[in-house]
Amino acid sequence: MKGIEPKKTFLALPLEKQKRIIETAASEFAERGFKGASLNSIVEKVGIAKGSLYQYFHDKQHLFLYVFDYGIRLAKGALKEIESKEISIFEQIRYSIFAGFRFVKKHPLIYQIYLKILFEDKVPFRKKLIGTLRFYSHKYLLPLLKRAKERGEIRPDVDLEMAAFMLDAMMEKMLQAYTLSYIDSIGLYKADDKTINRLVDAWIDILKKGLANGGID
Amino acid sequence: MKGIEPKKTFLALPLEKQKRIIETAASEFAERGFKGASLNSIVEKVGIAKGSLYQYFHDKQHLFLYVFDYGIRLAKGALKEIESKEISIFEQIRYSIFAGFRFVKKHPLIYQIYLKILFEDKVPFRKKLIGTLRFYSHKYLLPLLKRAKERGEIRPDVDLEMAAFMLDAMMEKMLQAYTLSYIDSIGLYKADDKTINRLVDAWIDILKKGLANGGID
DNA sequence: TTATAAAATGACCAGTTGGTCACATGAAAG
């Protein structure tokens, strides 16, 4: 899905106008999803004719893919190279969730588009699109966990596939709770850094030690 | 949101016809969400005139709420009274996730509707609707955890609010992975009971003991 | 059988959608 190009006409536009079009479209897709987004609404808000939009993009899908790809490029490297750092797995996890919060704070629209299309009907290339934005995927987490196990930071009998799945589920839900009030139940919605820190601390503590009382079991 | 009633005309219909209408509508909402669902498509599949649908329900929203409510009634008591059982918190959690799997197996359409409207734009009464289907909510989990802590099954310094949030996130994701292939990464998608058992065992193990090596930290 | 009420029907409506295209505008080239 890399490198979606608009028509040349669009690239000839003043950068300011390009930006206005992209951001207006992103806002529309974030609010209404792919199918629900209205091109009429977009051109009206931007202040251009409908025909002009079709000088820039072949169709709705082309515009959508370009907007998403544009967002991805902005976010590039959000999680870059945490792996290489010489810190414990739990510090790596902490860095990862902070990176996620930083991303949804800085690019709320692209994250909202991601949420909209997660379960939406017949979104073009959904699997590929959400794949590019799921930083907490197996592909990312599993190597971290494996190396941690080799270093002895993780119990040798832990099922790492399951551990990655669990981390993914919890981190994703935290970002959702930060973004949508009706998902939140622990005060994460638009929380300040101090609150986030406190919650992440509590989270990591349970991650490390588990819930059970009395050491091993 | 309890007790959504259709018009009397609908209730006078043969039960078989009622069922056909509800199930066809449920299938349409499950596939396309609230806004995306087409009444034309529904009446065509059922084989009735458009006007007839409006003899049964006031409008699209009324039909939607009735279909959802109907699904809820079927599912009623899926998690009933686990709390009262004299088993450990981890057995209670195990029962809870099994109850969830049983539900999405038995009523896949209503669960798919739930997923569709989770992030959809402007769904009527979304918060209330998803509230009725989120069995793993704070309201349900927190009392369980509190009693478990009092019984000494959970470490006394565990943040129970966070623990409930974590359990919610992971259990929800398991049901999603069971339902949608593109969410799954550990072989949960439409998994058989044996596989589910194995995965739940691995999950509970990590829940209890945590990830960290070496007991307390 | 007839009269009355209830329910089923589908043509129709206004509104919206994504997309098109003949034309107007403007800038550059000769």
Next chain:
DNA sequence: CTTTCATGTGACCAACTGGTCATTTTATAA
């Protein structure tokens, strides 16, 4: 100044949407 050509435009299109309603069909009652 004129010609050429890329860009901008918005009326227009067919396809669809949720919703209406005069009319017909069916069931009930007298």
